[in-house]
Amino acid sequence: VVIVSLTISAILVFFIVPLTILFFIYLTNILLLIYQKNGEVKADPLSDVWDSARKTIASFWDIYARIWHGYELHGVENLPEGPGILVYYHGAIPIDYLYFLSRLFLWKKRLCLSVADHFVFRLPGLKLLLEVTGIMLGTREECLIALKNGHLVSISPGGVREALFSDESYRLMWGNRKGFAQVALDAKVPIIPMYTQNVREGYRMFKERRFFRQLYESTRLPFTPPYGGLPVKFRTYIGEPIPYDPNITTEELVEKVCKGNFLFSFQTKTAIQTLISKHQTIPGSIWKALLERFDKRCK
Numbered sequence: 001v002v003i004v005s006l007t008i009s010a011i012l013v014f015f016i017v018p019l020t021i022l023f024f025i026y027l028t029n030i031l032l033l034i035y036q037k038n039g040e041v042k043a044d045p046l047s048d049v050w051d052s053a054r055k056t057i058a059s060f061w062d063i064y065a066r067i068w069h070g071y072e073l074h075g076v077e078n079l080p081e082g083p084g085i086l087v088y089y090h091g092a093i094p095i096d097y098l099y100f101l102s103r104l105f106l107w108k109k110r111l112c113l114s115v116a117d118h119f120v121f122r123l124p125g126l127k128l129l130l131e132v133t134g135i136m137l138g139t140r141e142e143c144l145i146a147l148k149n150g151h152l153v154s155i156s157p158g159g160v161r162e163a164l165f166s167d168e169s170y171r172l173m174w175g176n177r178k179g180f181a182q183v184a185l186d187a188k189v190p191i192i193p194m195y196t197q198n199v200r201e202g203y204r205m206f207k208e209r210r211f212f213r214q215l216y217e218s219t220r221l222p223f224t225p226p227y228g229g230l231p232v233k234f235r236t237y238i239g240e241p242i243p244y245d246p247n248i249t250t251e252e253l254v255e256k257v258c259k260g261n262f263l264f265s266f267q268t269k270t271a272i273q274t275l276i277s278k279h280q281t282i283p284g285s286i287w288k289a290l291l292e293r294f295d296k297r298c299k
Contacts, residue, residue, distance in 0.1 A: 015225065015227055017228065018203065018225070018227065018229055028057055028060070029125060029126050029128055031056075032132055045131035045132045046111070050132050051109070054133070057133075058103070059106065062099070062106055065099040065102065068231050069096075069099070069202065069293070070231075071099045072233075072236070073103050073107075073235075074235060076104070076108070076238060078192060078241060079104075080152075080190055082189075083148070083150050083153070084152055084153075084192050084241060085143075085152075085154070085155065085180055085187075085191045086112065086155070086191075086194050087155060087180060087193055088195065088196075089156065090158045090160075090166070091196065091199035092200065092203040092226040092228070093163070093202075096196035096199045096234050096236055097114075097154070097196075100196075100236050110152070111151065112152040112153070112154050113146045113154070114135050114155075115136060115137070115143070115154065115155040116130075116136070117220075118220065119222065138155060140179065143180075143187075144186060147183070148187070153183075154194075157180060158172060159177075162174075164216060166200070168204075168283040168285075169282060169283050170200060170284065178250050178251065181250045182250050184244065185244070185246075185248070188244045188246075189244060190242055190243050192239065193238075193242070194236060195236070195239075196234055197237070201232045201286045201288075201290075202228060202232045202234065203227070204227060206224060206227070212224050231290070232286065232289035232292070233290075242256055
């Protein structure tokens with residue numbers, strides 16, 4: 001009985017925080033529905049009419065970020081005043097990205113539209129939340145319209161595959177995805193790299209198994225559950241923008257983003273690689289990440 005009780009307790013500890021995050025996300029959608037009904041709001045979900053609701057949501061998640069992960073955001077000054085494409089590494093749970101969206105709205109009152117995987121739109125009961133927070137499928141046409149309207153647009157080329165099968169080595173899993181680079185060239189906007197320190201130490205996936213990989217590749221559904229939720233230190237770094245260059249090819253732009261943002265090679269002399277080399281242990285260390293969260297000497 002003791003062994004079974006300890007086993008169940010361990011399982012709950014590993015999965016309770018990810019489940020709590022899911023609960024809060026659905027609670028947020030319910031609050032938006034109440035706000036819409038009481039105020040009889042029928043405006044476009046992206047209009048300023050929803051800003052008070054967005055501020056409430058952003059404040060909640062920012063408080064959560066501060067308390068649980070001591071969240072910090074650096075490099076906001078690198079974001080252009082106009083449109084641009086943010087490219088980021090996808091953790092097992094992109095909670096760091098949610099923190100970023102919240103703080104960006106609180107600091108700059110700016111909405112960043114987000115390209116999400118198809119399966120996100122299959123989740124029941126989240127339609128209004130997705131619309132109000134600017135989550136979109138991200139077709140080429142949608143992205144170009146959003147950029148034309150002056151929005152920031154964010155995308156993780158690795159997406160769900162990177163979330164499921166990357167690990168504490170922080171390896172990129174972009175495959176042949178380079179559509180974001182073509183959109184940036186077509187819209188003549190800069191690409192801004194972004195990365196969150198310790199995101200893999202906060203939430204992890206079980207080690208890749210051939211069965212789960214084949215299951216995902218055939219269904220495009222994330223069957224492998226995340227675990228963890230430890231209060232490790234999160235710091236999001238926004239790198240210097242890669243400006244629009246009419247003479248650069250799509251392949252060269254993709255390579256430039258990779259090297260400038262995530263490619264873990266000590267030979268790569270770029271600003272973002274310097275930040276990663278300085279702030280991220282490779283492979284990631286949960287204990288070090290926890291120490292950085294609670295030890296004020298670790299900056």
